[in-house]
Amino acid sequence: MTMVKAAVIYGPKDIRFEKRNIPDPAPDEVQIEVAFNGICGSDIHEYLEGMDLATMPHPLTHMQAPLIPGHEFSGTISKIGKQVSKLRIGDKVAVEPMIACGKCPECLSGHYNWCEHAIGSDQSAGFLGFSANGGLAEKCNVKSTFAHLLPTDFPLDLGALVEPVSVAAQAVMASRVSPGDDVLIQGAGPIGLFTALIAQISGAHHVIINDMSEERLDLANELGVQYPIRADSQKSLAHAISTITENQGVDVAFDCAGVQPTLTGAIQALKNGGKVTVIALFQHPPVVDVRALLKKGGSLLTSYGYANIFDRVIKIIDTYRSLFKRVITKKIELNELVSEGIESLEKDKKQAKILVRLHS
Ligand SMILES: [Zn+2]
Ligand SMILES: [Zn+2]
CATH class of the missing domain: 3.40.50.720 (NAD(P)-binding Rossmann-like Domain)
Incomplete structure (x- = not known):
């Protein structure tokens, strides 16, 4: 168990900044020290209207609000579950924030973005940050298969762009x-x-x-x-x-x-x-x-979401680092999430991608 600073969404227009306990990672999970988390349009709708936020236990994660939002994030692995062999502590990763069962016909055919069990009966989305804790905290546990290794010298701010670029x-x-x-x-x-x-x-x-x-x-x-x-x-x-x-x-x-x-x-x-x-x-x-x-x-x-594309997108961004960097218009602190992040995106058309800095 680790105590961390986190943003927590309780419902529409109710984000609080709290200390939260993050458990040790499950056997097939890794724990990530989050570096950057990008804010996107769906985070704005989640904040304003509670859109896609789990309001009853999600069928796969059994979690519901209050939850830690954030689904576009990168970081460094700080703990690994017992069954994880391909990743090590200290590896830099970009997180694919999908929630999928891995067992239904869609998952088995590789279309895990259409997983039959990922959307709750309350329309909660099959993404971290909506139906499980996401990246707007100092630490986050994710399935090891959804933690994608970044090149060692890859800037972690660009790592937070892999999700929307995908x-x-x-x-x-x-x-x-x-x-x-x-x-x-x-x-x-x-x-x-x-x-x-x-x-x-x-x-x-x-x-x-x-x-x-x-x-x-x-x-x-x-x-x-x-x-x-x-x-x-x-x-x-x-x-x-x-x-x-x-x-x-x-x-x-x-x-x-x-x-x-x-x-x-x-x-x-x-x-x-x-x-x-x-x-x-x-x-x-x-x-x-x-x-x-x-x-x-x-x-x-x-075209809805993505599947099996993160590793290719990491290579694309790696080739064109300076180009993608220019889409990041602002970096803010966690406690500025609403004022300088969500509200700024709403009002200021000069803003494109705003990143929240957790560790860097
Ligand atoms: Zn997004
Ligand atoms: Zn499935």
């Missing part, structure tokens, strides 16, 4: 973005920015990112995204796409915003045979113009 990388790979493709990204939040970077790294030709916020477009520009555009109507989007792609349209359009106009615009931007890939979790069910899609021979894909 969301983007899974979507880009599922869409088979190929060298020479033209790509549109709707929405320049962190996932949109990461999607643009992975598309560029994958050899895309024109990468266009569309957002209403000038601040976010400035950041996209700093990251080297070729065409940051602010299209405030379907007409202006169509005009920009046809100018940039010389009337052809894009091969792949990603919806990283998740509102009706961004999906409609994505379909409209496609060339014949193109694909729309939805990454965003829509709050309201959108209308899909199937006729417009059909006339182009287009496809509509979705």
Whole structure:
């Protein structure tokens, strides 16, 4: 048992900073001294509305709020369970924050992101930070198979980006973005920015990112995204796409915003045979113009979470360290989580990825 400082979420708008006891790791777990934990959109919804937070015992973890939030984190192994052989104390790792049974048909087929037992009957999410204790504490126990070894000189702040970059990388790979493709990204939040970077790294030709916020477009520009555009109507989007792609349209359009106009615009931007890939979790069910899609021979894909991709993403970030580093706009202390983290992301569009520093 170790006593640590932690953020604890009790329910909507109720995060407290407390001392918590973290038990020794189970035989198949490792204990991590958390270095950095990133804040994401789902943490904001968890804080504001209690979204995805377990309010009754979760079917796999048997845990419920109050819980330690945080699912994007990196750290150093400080204790190992008895059955763990591949990791050692002192190893640096990025944590894959999934909760999965490992036994159902989906898990056994490798799609553990669709585990049949990971979502509670109260819609609690199958992620650390929602249905089990997460990374916003000095220590966290995780399944050893979900602790991914980082290169010894890999900066731990970049380790906290592996989770959100995996969301983007899974979507880009599922869409088979190929060298020479033209790509549109709707929405320049962190996932949109990461999607643009992975598309560029994958050899895309024109990468266009569309957002209403000038601040976010400035950041996209700093990251080297070729065409940051602010299209405030379907007409202006169509005009920009046809100018940039010389009337052809894009091969792949990603919806990283998740509102009706961004999906409609994505379909409209496609060339014949193109694909729309939805990454965003829509709050309201959108209308899909199937006729417009059909006339182009287009496809509509979705990408949810990730599976079996962390080790590849670690290598991608390792190759482009300075590029990914620029997405981190602020580092804060644990007790600033709400004021300088969650509320800052809500108000200040200049912020992309804010990391909470636990140990560094
Ligand atoms: Zn996240
Ligand atoms: Zn399962």
